[in-house]
Amino acid sequence: MSCTTLLVGKNASNDRSTMIARTDDGHFDVKKLVVVEPKDQPKKYKSVISHVEIPLPENPMRYTACPSVDKKEGIWAATGINEAGVGMTATETITTNARVLAADPMVVYKKAEKRGEKDVPGGIGEEDIVVLVLPYIRSAREGVLRLAALLEEYGTYESNGIAFNDENEIWWLETIGGHHWMAKRVPDDAAVVMPNQFGMDSFDLEDALGAGKDHLCSKDLKEFIEENRLDANQGGVFNPRNIFGSHYDSDHVYNTPRAWFMGRFLAPRTYRWDGEGADFTPESDDIPWSFVPERKLAVEDVSYLLSTHYQGTPYDPYSAQDTGKRGIYRSIGINRTGVTAICQIREGVPAAVRGVEWVCFGSTTFGAFLPVYTNVPAMPAYLSKVTLDTSTDNFYWASRLLEALADPHFGSTVQLIERYHRALAAKSRRILVEYDRKIAETGDLALAQEANDKLAALAKKETTDALNKVLQVASEKMKNGYNRADN
Numbered sequence: 071m072s073c074t075t076l077l078v079g080k081n082a083s084n085d086r087s088t089m090i091a092r093t094d095d096g097h098f099d100v101k102k103l104v105v106v107e108p109k110d111q112p113k114k115y116k117s118v119i120s121h122v123e124i125p126l127p128e129n130p131m132r133y134t135a136c137p138s139v140d141k142k143e144g145i146w147a148a149t150g151i152n153e154a155g156v157g158m159t160a161t162e163t164i165t166t167n168a169r170v171l172a173a174d175p176m177v178v179y180k181k182a183e184k185r186g187e188k189d190v191p192g193g194i195g196e197e198d199i200v201v202l203v204l205p206y207i208r209s210a211r212e213g214v215l216r217l218a219a220l221l222e223e224y225g226t227y228e229s230n231g232i233a234f235n236d237e238n239e240i241w242w243l244e245t246i247g248g249h250h251w252m253a254k255r256v257p258d259d260a261a262v263v264m265p266n267q268f269g270m271d272s273f274d275l276e277d278a279l280g281a282g283k284d285h286l287c288s289k290d291l292k293e294f295i296e297e298n299r300l301d302a303n304q305g306g307v308f309n310p311r312n313i314f315g316s317h318y319d320s321d322h323v324y325n326t327p328r329a330w331f332m333g334r335f336l337a338p339r340t341y342r343w344d345g346e347g348a349d350f351t352p353e354s355d356d357i358p359w360s361f362v363p364e365r366k367l368a369v370e371d372v373s374y375l376l377s378t379h380y381q382g383t384p385y386d387p388y389s390a391q392d393t394g395k396r397g398i399y400r401s402i403g404i405n406r407t408g409v410t411a412i413c414q415i416r417e418g419v420p421a422a423v424r425g426v427e428w429v430c431f432g433s434t435t436f437g438a439f440l441p442v443y444t445n446v447p448a449m450p451a452y453l454s455k456v457t458l459d460t461s462t463d464n465f466y467w468a469s470r471l472l473e474a475l476a477d478p479h480f481g482s483t484v485q486l487i488e489r490y491h492r493a494l495a496a497k498s499r500r501i502l503v504e505y506d507r508k509i510a511e512t513g514d515l516a517l518a519q520e521a522n523d524k525l526a527a528l529a530k531k532e533t534t535d536a537l538n539k540v541l542q543v544a545s546e547k548m549k550n551g552y553n554r555a556d557n
Contacts, residue, residue, distance in 0.1 A: 099408035120192030130205035157413030161230035174247025177225030193225030268315030403435030450526035
């Protein structure tokens with residue numbers, strides 16, 4: 071699934087939290103935010119797409135998920151935080167090359183062609199990964215190790231990147247062909263940008279095959295590279311992107327421009343991004359995987375980056391100026407996003423409420439982010455009771471309606487959208503601050519459920535207010551408008 075991922079280490083954030091965030095860009099997938107209790111976790115998992123069956127461990131933990139409302143293609147849980155305070159987002163679809171796929175082919179479901187033959191299950195993929203991993207891990211590193219074991223045993227039918235975070239660490243794993251993988255601990259002072267390409271541009275193979283302090287990988291990765299003559303690097307440099315990644319012309323329209331815009335925001339003075347002699351352009355293949363941001367990043371910076379559309383550049387599809395370059399690159403904020411979540415694991419609060427998930431439904435350019443505590447028995451109905459029918463009774467459809475009305479009238483509605491974003495951000499933060507204090511003072515975790523109910527009520531009020539105002543603008547600008555005095 072074409073998505074955009076942003077990772078923020080604890081020393082790169084303003085409050086020493088770790089953040090992993092991703093836009094889940096399906097095809098207008100209807101999504102909801104739910105809590106999965108241990109009793110509701112299956113004992114055996116069966117994939118709808120690949121038909122693989124996998125026995126699951128005992129004693130799963132409670133976790134949140136953003137599944138698809140329509141289950142015809144499986145759960146697609148997307149992202150969540152478990153009761154141990156470990157977050158996960160899966161997956162960022164990434165690219166690879168023919169050399170890798172020839173050496174380690176994807177494990178694809180094969181339906182029996184003749185009577186008497188049996189279907190051959192495929193491997194695991196985005197449909198499955200959160201359900202198979204998140205309920206069973208107590209650290210980000212454990213997430214890597216559990217997923218790696220599943221990849222090695224069952225394989226995968228697609229190329230994916232997966233992020234895990236806990237209070238102290240973020241780990242990023244990328245699949246290599248059908249069974250191989252590599253993972254890297256995100257430096258504490260760094261932010262990572264991932265736009266649908268194989269991302270890692272440096273890797274300590276010696277550490278990965280030895281102590282495994284900050285790098286992990288398939289135990290035979292070195293031999294795999296050598297035996298299949300995959301190394302395309304010069305001068306002894308080990309750049310995984312050159313070995314396992316792609317360099318397609320389409321990357322320069324769909325992928326690299328997003329990395330360019332995020333890097334431009336994170337490190338505007340460290341590198342030159344515009345004009346002649348720029349260090350990086352929207353079509354550069356060597357934009358760094360990680361940056362040390364020039365200022366600490368807050369949740370609002372993450373939500374801004376994941377909602378951008380090249381504003382302030384000639385490529386903005388909403389620009390009033392005809393630059394001749396409007397809309398030529400794929401934006402980060404895109405129309406078909408189902409859900410975007412920022413999994414934030416915080417410090418300085420009671421362990422039971424470390425995890426806060428900021429969720430936005432539909433196109434991030436218009437939709438607003440709402441935080442909720444994740445270690446609760448259930449999510450409010452405004453977030454969890456979503457059907458396939460359009461309705462203003464839930465956050466998903468109310469957001470989608472708002473976006474569809476605002477988009478054709480961007481210049482007239484952008485201020486209304488910005489005010490909506492600011493109001494919900496400020497008021498929801500106020501509720502978090504209040505309940506962080508109450509929970510710390512009383513030790514009463516039930517207060518987190520109370521806080522979520524208040525947050526959902528706030529989201530409904532602010533979203534309805536924004537919808538009313540945008541609807542009025544859209545109505546006034548209908549093409550069949552006419553007044554008696556117009557004749």
